[in-house]
Amino acid sequence: MLVETAGLTKVFGEVRAVDDLTVKIPDGAIGLVGPNGAGKTTFLRLLLSLVRPTAGTAKVLGRDIEDGVLVRERIGYMPEHDCLIPDMTGVGLVSYMGRISGLGRDTAMSRSHDVLQFVGVEEERYRKVAEYSTGMKQKVKLAQAMVHDPELYIFDEPTTGLDPRGRTEMLDLVRTIAKSPGRNVILSSHLLPDVETICKYVVILDGGHQIAAGELSQLLAGATDRLRIDVRGDREGFARMLNEGGFDADAGPTGLHVARKPGLEAAVFETAKALGAEVRYMGKEIRSLEELFLELVARTEKRGA
Amino acid sequence: MSITLPTYSRLEIPLLGRRERLWAIIATGLRQGVRRPAAIAITVLGAAFTTITSIILLFLSFLLPAGQGTGLSFFAVPASNPFVLFFVSAMAAVIGSGLIADDIQSMAFTLYLSRPITQLDYLLAKAAILAPLVALVTILPLLLTALVAAFLGLLSWTIALEAMGISLVIGGLLTLFYTAVTLFLSSLTRRKGIAAAGVFAVNFGLTIPAGILAESIQNPSILYLSPWNDYLAIANAAFGASGAGIDWPVALAILLGVTVLAALVTYVRMKAVEVITG
Numbered sequence: 001m002l003v004e005t006a007g008l009t010k011v012f013g014e015v016r017a018v019d020d021l022t023v024k025i026p027d028g029a030i031g032l033v034g035p036n037g038a039g040k041t042t043f044l045r046l047l048l049s050l051v052r053p054t055a056g057t058a059k060v061l062g063r064d065i066e067d068g069v070l071v072r073e074r075i076g077y078m079p080e081h082d083c084l085i086p087d088m089t090g091v092g093l094v095s096y097m098g099r100i101s102g103l104g105r106d107t108a109m110s111r112s113h114d115v116l117q118f119v120g121v122e123e124e125r126y127r128k129v130a131e132y133s134t135g136m137k138q139k140v141k142l143a144q145a146m147v148h149d150p151e152l153y154i155f156d157e158p159t160t161g162l163d164p165r166g167r168t169e170m171l172d173l174v175r176t177i178a179k180s181p182g183r184n185v186i187l188s189s190h191l192l193p194d195v196e197t198i199c200k201y202v203v204i205l206d207g208g209h210q211i212a213a214g215e216l217s218q219l220l221a222g223a224t225d226r227l228r229i230d231v232r233g234d235r236e237g238f239a240r241m242l243n244e245g246g247f248d249a250d251a252g253p254t255g256l257h258v259a260r261k262p263g264l265e266a267a268v269f270e271t272a273k274a275l276g277a278e279v280r281y282m283g284k285e286i287r288s289l290e291e292l293f294l295e296l297v298a299r300t301e302k303r304g305a
Numbered sequence: 306m307s308i309t310l311p312t313y314s315r316l317e318i319p320l321l322g323r324r325e326r327l328w329a330i331i332a333t334g335l336r337q338g339v340r341r342p343a344a345i346a347i348t349v350l351g352a353a354f355t356t357i358t359s360i361i362l363l364f365l366s367f368l369l370p371a372g373q374g375t376g377l378s379f380f381a382v383p384a385s386n387p388f389v390l391f392f393v394s395a396m397a398a399v400i401g402s403g404l405i406a407d408d409i410q411s412m413a414f415t416l417y418l419s420r421p422i423t424q425l426d427y428l429l430a431k432a433a434i435l436a437p438l439v440a441l442v443t444i445l446p447l448l449l450t451a452l453v454a455a456f457l458g459l460l461s462w463t464i465a466l467e468a469m470g471i472s473l474v475i476g477g478l479l480t481l482f483y484t485a486v487t488l489f490l491s492s493l494t495r496r497k498g499i500a501a502a503g504v505f506a507v508n509f510g511l512t513i514p515a516g517i518l519a520e521s522i523q524n525p526s527i528l529y530l531s532p533w534n535d536y537l538a539i540a541n542a543a544f545g546a547s548g549a550g551i552d553w554p555v556a557l558a559i560l561l562g563v564t565v566l567a568a569l570v571t572y573v574r575m576k577a578v579e580v581i582t583g
Contacts, residue, residue, distance in 0.1 A: 048419060050415075050418055050419070068423065069323075069421045069422065069423060070421070072419065072420060072421040073320055073421040075419075077419035079412075079415050079416070079419070081412055081415070082411075082412060083411065083412040083413055083414075083415045083416045084411065084413065084416070085408075085411055085413045085416075086411055087337065088337075096329065096333050097416065097420060099325070099326070099329035099333075100326050100329050100330060100417065100420040100421075100422060101320065101326070101420050101421060102320030102321045102322070102325065102326055102421060103318070103320065103321070104318070104321060104325075105329075107318055144416065148320065
């Protein structure tokens with residue numbers, strides 16, 4: 001198991017940033033998604049043992065997060081915010097971080113050249129970090145996370161501030177790492193398409209709670225006993241009429257979800273005719289991560305209200 | 306972008322231990338420090354000025370009546386050298402003020418703590434960058450003066466060695482005090498200029514008014530407020546010179562207390578900074 005938590009809680013004053021989180025995350029490429037303030041960064045910091053949990057326990061790569069130093073030896077962390085030392089050169093900084101991680105001087109230097117080449121900072125490696133563009137800084141942040149060859153990479157919003165080309169390059173790099181044997185990735189992002197293209201397993205957080213976790217393919221497939229219907233027109237009215245006809249229909253933010261039942265197809269088209277609506281899709285419940293996320297958040301809000 | 310992920314295996318090269326990790330921070334910090342012209346200037350000037358003036362004072366001591374100048378108590382004079390106060394403040398301000406403040410400003414602190422080190426390791430490494438440089442002004446001149454005096458036969462080797470031992474202790478105390486206070490001030494702010502101003506405020510903002518006030522109201526207890534006067538009381542007592550107007554045990558307790566408190570508060574502050582910068 002990559003990460004295993006039990007009742008993990010972190011409270012800052014009156015804010016429960018992570019609230020009673022119990023999750024088992026398998027090895028591989030893991031997406032951690034949630035809106036701003038969902039508790040993603042706090043969760044990552046708990047895993048890195050940068051903050052102590054208020055309650056609960058967590059294990060990363062089989063080791064308790066109380067053993068902070070031993071856990072961090074096996075993790076490469078790419079923080080969201082700008083955090084590079086501006087006076088150092090790219091190669092100097094990456095090598096320095098390698099040495100603090102426990103690499104010998106020569107190993108750290110040769111390794112930093114390797115990883116900088118891998119991320120695409122080559123000629124510029126001898127320039128000071130302060131002179132780098134946002135894209136290059138992001139790449140150096142990635143390189144410093146890689147330098148000691150960790151088993152687990154934690155990327156916190158790696159595409160923040162990047163232009164479309166930079167974003168594609170960064171995602172390619174993350175994907176390459178995620179596909180490498182023996183390497184695991186936790187990708188935290190609120191850019192759901194980024195997560196969808198790289199990760200096989202997702203944990204969705206909202207308000208410090210886990211609202212869903214599982215294989216991405218299974219979560220997106222949804223329930224097999226329900227159909228999804230996309231309607232152009234009065235969706236709420238459409239669902240109401242189907243319910244009045246004895247069907248179990250639910251108008252979500254991304255479409256209608258109706259329990260399969262004999263006579264459903266006919267009822268759908270009759271309802272569309274009656275309402276003057278247009279049925280644009282009727283079939284298996286295949287969703288994008290964004291749609292799933294919106295549904296789950298809406299459901300959580302409804303429950304909270 | 307390059308083609309392949311480097312095929313480096315950590316299993317073949319085990320990670321080095323805590324000592325090597327801390328040494329990496331110390332060595333890099335010292336290298337960065339000595340690359341800055343202001344840091345080089347203040348370090349060289351500080352070490353040279355304090356050493357030269359101490360040796361000049363040694364030769365001047367022969368102008369004093371026999372027996373008064375060249376005993377162990379003579380070393381209270383170079384230990385009280387006002388250049389020490391000036392240069393130790395300048396070095397702490399120029400070199401030490403940014404040690405933590407710069408990392409908070411650039412948020413590199415997060416990067417440090419994401420590595421396999423603790424907050425305490427980080428602080429110890431930062432202290433180990435500043436302390437040797439401060440010691441160039443607080444300890445080295447006294448050691449060199451005793452050595453010169455012994456080599457020239459101005460003092461017996463017994464007295465010189467005794468003076469060197471005392472110099473290490475009292476100079477070490479002053480070094481620890483300035484290191485702890487400077488790192489504490491540096492941890493309070495993102496701007497090293499503010500920390501540097503704080504160092505000068507602690508030194509001159511307390512020493513000068515305390516001196517004036519103590520004299521005007523004829524109450525030497527006010528001098529306890531000044532770390533420099535506390536140090537002078539300890540140095541005078543250690544070298545067997547006449548007193549500085551205040552009791553050395555109280556002065557020692559104050560200097561040690563402030564040093565320990567500053568170190569503790571800095572540690573607590575460091576544990577909180579990570580949460581704030583997030």
